[in-house]
Amino acid sequence: MHELGIVFYIIRDVKQAAQENGVEHVSTVVMNIGEVSTIIPEYLTDCWRWAADKEDLLRGCELKIEPIPAVTHCDGCGKDYPTVAHGKICPHCGSEKTWLLRGNEVEIKELRVEN
Amino acid sequence: MENVKIIEIKKSVFEDNDRAADALRGELKKKGVFLLNLMSSPGSGKTTTLIQTINRLKDKLRIAVMEADIDSDVDAIKIKEATGVESIQLHTGGMCHLDAEMTEQGLTAVIGGQPSEVSSQPSAFDLVILENVGNLVCPAEFDTGAVKNAMILSVPEGHDKPLKYPLMFSICDVVVINKIDVLPYFDFDMEKCKEYIHMRNPKATVIPICAKTGEGVEAFANWLLKEVARWKE
Numbered sequence: 001m002h003e004l005g006i007v008f009y010i011i012r013d014v015k016q017a018a019q020e021n022g023v024e025h026v027s028t029v030v031m032n033i034g035e036v037s038t039i040i041p042e043y044l045t046d047c048w049r050w051a052a053d054k055e056d057l058l059r060g061c062e063l064k065i066e067p068i069p070a071v072t073h074c075d076g077c078g079k080d081y082p083t084v085a086h087g088k089i090c091p092h093c094g095s096e097k098t099w100l101l102r103g104n105e106v107e108i109k110e111l112r113v114e115n
Numbered sequence: 116m117e118n119v120k121i122i123e124i125k126k127s128v129f130e131d132n133d134r135a136a137d138a139l140r141g142e143l144k145k146k147g148v149f150l151l152n153l154m155s156s157p158g159s160g161k162t163t164t165l166i167q168t169i170n171r172l173k174d175k176l177r178i179a180v181m182e183a184d185i186d187s188d189v190d191a192i193k194i195k196e197a198t199g200v201e202s203i204q205l206h207t208g209g210m211c212h213l214d215a216e217m218t219e220q221g222l223t224a225v226i227g228g229q230p231s232e233v234s235s236q237p238s239a240f241d242l243v244i245l246e247n248v249g250n251l252v253c254p255a256e257f258d259t260g261a262v263k264n265a266m267i268l269s270v271p272e273g274h275d276k277p278l279k280y281p282l283m284f285s286i287c288d289v290v291v292i293n294k295i296d297v298l299p300y301f302d303f304d305m306e307k308c309k310e311y312i313h314m315r316n317p318k319a320t321v322i323p324i325c326a327k328t329g330e331g332v333e334a335f336a337n338w339l340l341k342e343v344a345r346w347k348e
Binding site for chain 2 (some may be wrong): 002088107109
C-alpha cells in the first residue's frame with residue numbers, strides 16, 4: 001500500500017495549491033515520476049482514482065504520469081549511463097564509484113484547471 | 116475549444132515531510148532526546164532485539180518505546196512486561212509507514228503535554244525508540260525526524276537483501292544482522308552481506324547479533340550509548 005500513502009501526500013499538496021490559486025476543481029494533476037523512485041505508475045493511478053473521487057476538488061481528476069528515465073553518473077570515467085540496464089557498476093569502465101544523477105523523483109509538476 | 120489554465124507546482128511530494136522531520140530533530144536536540152528509528156521486515160526480531168537492548172541500557176538511560184503497527188498492541192505490551200520501560204502503541208491507520216507528523220504526535224503522547232509546552236521543558240527521557248512498521252520500502256522514504264536510523268536484517272532473509280532494497284540500506288546508520296545462531300542452516304554469506312551493505316552505504320556500522328541468546332547485543336547497546344551521549348553534548 002505504498003502508493004496509497006503517496007497519494008494522500010499528493011492530495012494534501014494539491015489541495016493547498018488549489019486554495020492558494022482560488023481553484024474549485026482540478027481536471028488533471030501531472031506528476032514527474034522517476035524510473036527508480038520505487039513507485040509503480042499503475043498502482044499510483046489506481047490508488048489515485050479511489051482517493052481523488054472522494055474529494056469535490058478532485059472528482060474525475062486525471063493523474064497523468066510523465067516518467068523520468070534514471071541516469072547514473074560514473075566518477076571513474078566521467079560518463080553517464082542508463083541506471084536500469086546497468087545498475088551500480090559503470091558499463092564503460094567497470095567502476096563502482098557511481099551515483100544517481102536523476103530518476104528518483106516523486107514530484108508534482110503542474111495542475112490543469114478547465115475554465 | 117475549452118480553456119485550460121496550467122498552475123506550475125514543481126514540488127517533491129516528500130518536501131513537506133522532510134521539513135517537518137528537520138523541525139522535529141531541532142526540537143529533540145533542544146530537549147536532549149535521542150530518537151532512534153528502527154526498521155526491518157516483519158519477523159526479523161525487532162521486538163526481541165529491543166527487549167535485550169533495553170534491559171542492558173535501562174540503568175544508564177531513561178528509555179521510552181513507541182511501537183508502530185497497522186493494528187494491535189501486542190508489541191507495546193510485550194515491551195512493557197519484559198523491560199518495565201514506558202511503551203506506547205501507535206496505529207498507522209492502514210498506512211505502511213510513519214511520517215514526521217505521526218511521530219511527533221507519538222512523542223507528545225510519550226512525553227506528555229502540548230508540543231509547545233513540551234519544547235520548553237527538559238525531557239524525562241534520554242532515548243526514545245520508534246519501532247517502525249515492518250516493511251523495507253516505505254519507511255525508507257519518509258523521514259520520521261529521528262536522529263539515527265537503524266535496521267535489522269535477519270539471517271533467514273538472505274545476504275542479498277541490500278541489493279533488493281537499496282534505499283533502506285543507504286539511509287541506515289547501523290545495520291544489525293540478527294539470528295546469527297542459525298547461520299549453519301542457511302546459505303547466508305556474512306562477508307558478502309557486509310560488502311553489499313557498504314556498496315550502498317560505506318558509512319554504515321554492521322553489528323551481527325543473536326537476540327535470542329544475547330550474543331552481540333552488547334555491541335549494539337554500546338553503539339546506542341555512544342550516539343546518545345554525542346547527541347546530548
